[in-house]
Amino acid sequence: MADSIDESKNIEVTDEELENKSKGELIKLAGKLRDRRNELNQMASERASKRDELNAKTREKVDEAQEHRETRDELNEQVQEHKEKRNELNAEANELFDKVEQLKDDAKLDEGKDIEELESEIEDLEFKQQTEVLDTEDERELIEKIEEKREKLQEKKEKLDQNEEIDELEEKAEEVRAEASKHHQKVTELADEAQKHHNEMIEAYREADEIRDEADEMHEKFVEAQEAADQHHEDFVRVQKRLRELDKKEEEEEREQREEKQEAAREEAEEIYQQFKEGETLDTEDLMKLQKTGLL
Incomplete structure (x- = not known):
């Protein structure tokens, strides 16, 4: 940053100085005022250039900030678009999962034991039938139990076969949910990028x-x-004006002096001319004075 002006180098001119200083002193003073004025004008010009340069940099930073603002706003619009799409897909996925649950409830596939568990129990009972020695009553009960479980297993398999739509719906729901997740990821990425431009805008x-x-x-x-x-x-102009006044005064004084000399010479010449008319003899100098005044 530029230093302040060294006021000790400044020149002040009072009315008293203007009035009392000699012409030579005023000429020197005018020169000093002119030099200091030119020095200050140069300083002002340099500071104006620096100011303009800083203002240009300010505009550049404001333009940069505006670019970040526009980019941020564009990204935020994209964030909103992906949010809306994500929400639509999540809503669709939820509807599909709800439908799957409803179908499962209708088929009662979730009631009681599942297929794998029934198959395991049947295998255990069949193994028992084959490896253990049972009386007639126990074996009959075992066979009935095996048949009962086989019927339940068959019923579950038939219901499962009848509701293959459940698997398709579950797969579709998972695909929709996965697509929603992709949009959610874009929301996160774009929001982070928008925040980055927002921070850069604030910094700019x-x-x-x-x-x-x-x-x-x-x-x-x-x-x-x-x-x-x-x-x-202004002070330089004042001094110049005073110098012109002094020049004019000197010219007037010189003119008055010339007139006084001319008048004295004319009077002297008239006196010499009178002497000439009276018959006095004139020397060369007297004749020249008469010629200068036009009397001869």
Whole structure:
């Protein structure tokens, strides 16, 4: 940042100085005022250039921030689109899973023992029948139990065969849910990217504010230098005006002196001419005085 003006180098001119200083002193003073004015104008020009440069950088940062804002807004729009699609797909998946549950309830596939468990129990009972020695009553009961379980197993298998739609619906529901997850992943990725641009936008605006503060400070220093230069110019003009007044005064004094000399010479010439008319003899110098005044 530029330093403040060294006021000790500034030149002040009072009305008293203007009135009392000699012409030579005023000429020197005018030169000093002119040099200081030019120095201050140069300083003001440099500060104006620096201010303009900082203002340009401020605009660049503001433009950069605006670009991040636009990108962030575009990404947020995409986030919203993927959210809506994700929610639609999740709703569709939920409907499919609800339908699967309803079909399972209708088929009562979830009541009692499952197929694998019934098959295992049947195998155990058949093994017992083949390996153990049973009386007639026990063997009959065992056979009935095996038949009962086989009937239940067959019933479950038949119901399962009749409801192959359940597997298809479950597969479809999982596919829809997976598609929803993809959109959710895009939501996360795009939201992170939008946040990144938001943070960069905030940083760019912060930097723009800092540079703008520097530009404002530089503008104040430009005004300071320009006002000082203007003041020196005004004083320079005042001194120049005073010098013109003195020149005019000198010219008037010289003119008056010339007129006085001319008048004295004319009076002297008239006196010589009178002497000439009275018959006095004139020397060469007297004749020349008469010629200068036009009397001869």
